[in-house]
Amino acid sequence: GAGVSQSPSNKVTEKGKDVELRCDPISGHTALYWYRQSLGQGLEFLIYFQGNSAPDKSGLPSDRFSAERTGGSVSTLTIQRTQQEDSAVYLCATQDRGLGETQYFGPGTRLLVL
Amino acid sequence: ILNVEQSPQSLHVQEGDSTNFTCSFPSSNFYALHWYRWETAKSPEALFVMTLNGDEKKKGRISATLNTKEGYSYLYIKGSQPEDSATYLCALYTGGFKTIFGAGTRLFVKA
Numbered sequence: 001g002a003g004v005s006q007s008p009s010n011k012v013t014e015k016g017k018d019v020e021l022r023c024d025p026i027s028g029h030t031a032l033y034w035y036r037q038s039l040g041q042g043l044e045f046l047i048y049f050q051g052n053s054a055p056d057k058s059g060l061p062s063d064r065f066s067a068e069r070t071g072g073s074v075s076t077l078t079i080q081r082t083q084q085e086d087s088a089v090y091l092c093a094t095q096d097r098g099l100g101e102t103q104y105f106g107p108g109t110r111l112l113v114l
Numbered sequence: 115i116l117n118v119e120q121s122p123q124s125l126h127v128q129e130g131d132s133t134n135f136t137c138s139f140p141s142s143n144f145y146a147l148h149w150y151r152w153e154t155a156k157s158p159e160a161l162f163v164m165t166l167n168g169d170e171k172k173k174g175r176i177s178a179t180l181n182t183k184e185g186y187s188y189l190y191i192k193g194s195q196p197e198d199s200a201t202y203l204c205a206l207y208t209g210g211f212k213t214i215f216g217a218g219t220r221l222f223v224k225a
Contacts, residue, residue, distance in 0.1 A: 004157065035215070042118070043203065043215035091158070102148065103205075103213065105157040 002026075004106035006092050012112045013082055021077045021109045023092030031095035033103065034067055034077050036088040043091065049075065082113045116140055118206050120216035127194050128224055134190045135219040137204030141185035148205040149178055149189055152218065158203060161189075194223045 005024045013019050025032050034046040045059040049069040060066070064082075069075040079086055089110050093103035119138040127133050137147070146165045152158040162171040167182040175192045191198055201218040208214070 040123075040217065042217040043205075045212055045214075048212075093158075102160040102163055105150075105159070107155070107157045 004092055004094055004104055006090075006106035006109050008109055009107060010110045010112075012114065014114055015084060016081055018078065018080045019082055019111065021079075021090050021111070023075045023077070023106055025073060025075070025092070025094040026096075026104055027073075029094035029096050029104070030072065032069060032075050033093045033095070034075070035091045035093065037091065038085075038088040046077070046090075079111075082111075084113050087111055087113045116143075116206070116208060116214055118204055118214050118216040120202075120204050120219050122219060123217070124220040124222070126222045126224065129195060131194050131223075132190070132192045133194055133221070134188050135202065135221075137187045137189070137216055139185050139187075139204075139206045139214075141183055143208040144182045144185075144206070145209055146207040147180055147187050148207070148213070149187070150203040150205065151200045152203055153200040161202075189219075191221070194221075196223045196225045199223045 004026055007022045011019055030051045032049040035043040037043050047060055047067045048056040064080045067077045089108045091108045092106045095101050095103050121136050146163055148163045149161040150158040151161050162178045164171060164180040169180040171178050177190045180187045189202055199222050201220045203218045204216040206214045
C-alpha cells in the first residue's frame with residue numbers, strides 16, 4: 001500500500017489480558033516509531049527501530065510493553081496484562097531518510113481497557 | 115526535560131474566521147520544527163517542516179512562521195472551513211532520534 005497501515009483500528013479488552021498491535025510500514029522506510037496518545041496528552045514516544053540496529057526502548061513505560069520488527073518491515077507492539085491506564089491511541093510512524101525528516105503516520109489503534 | 119507547549123488547547127471558530135495558534139519550545143538545540151494535522155479517525159499528516167529562523171511556509175490557506183531565537187512558531191489559517199477541523203500538532207526535532215510532540219491544538223470550525 002501507499003501508506004502506513006495499522007491493525008486493529010479499535011480494540012476493547014479486559015484488564016489483565018494481553019493485546020498485540022500491528023504496524024505495516026511504507027515499503028523501504030528504515031525507521032519506525034511507536035507512540036501513544038492518552039486523553040489530553042501529547043504524543044508519547046515508546047520505541048524506535050532503525051534498520052538492523054538494536055531498537056531504542058527507552059520510552060516503553062513498563063516491562064509489560066514490548067515490540068519487535070521482523071525483517072525490517074512489519075512491527076508488532078505487545079502489551080501484557082493490560083491495565084486501564086494503557087487505554088490510549090497507539091500510533092506507528094515511519095521515516096524515510098535521515099533523522100528529523102517528516103514522519104508518516106498510520107491511522108492508529110484505539111485501545112480501551114475495561 | 116524538554117517541553118513543547120501548544121496553545122490554546124482547543125479553539126472554536128465560525129466558518130470564514132481566520133485563526134492562529136502557537137507552539138513554544140526551548141530555543142536551544144533546535145534542528146527542525148514540524149507541523150502536522152490530525153483529523154479524527156485519520157492519520158496525522160505533515161503540513162510543514164521548518165529549519166531556519168524566519169522561515170515562512172504556506173499551503174493554500176494555511177501558513178506557518180518560525181522564530182528559533184525566541185522559541186516559537188505560529189500556525190495561521192485564513193478563512194477557516196469546516197474541513198479544517200482537526201488537531202494541529204507541533205513537533206520539535208533536537209537531534210538524536212527523538213521528535214518531541216506537543217499536546218496539540220484542537221480546532222473546531224462551525225459552519
